[in-house]
Amino acid sequence: MIDDGNKKGIFTIPKEIAVEKQILSTEDQNGKMAMRFYPVWCHNLNQTALQTQKWQLRYFKNLSE
Numbered sequence: 001m002i003d004d005g006n007k008k009g010i011f012t013i014p015k016e017i018a019v020e021k022q023i024l025s026t027e028d029q030n031g032k033m034a035m036r037f038y039p040v041w042c043h044n045l046n047q048t049a050l051q052t053q054k055w056q057l058r059y060f061k062n063l064s065e
Contacts, residue, residue, distance in 0.1 A: 002039050008063040009039050011056060021055070 038053035
């Protein structure tokens with residue numbers, strides 16, 4: 001859940017995608033120690049953050065309205 005003042009939203013990332021993106025650990029790989037999430041209202045991101053935001057937004061529900 002993201003709560004940023006009057007902006008709210010939630011990321012719901014399926015387990016399969018979290019494994020594919022190496023967020024979660026498996027027997028064959030270590031997961032991430034930390035993860036950044038970029039809701040739709042994040043702008044002026046660097047190229048790496050933009051790429052991350054692009055795939056994350058498929059799993060983001062904006063609850064601000």
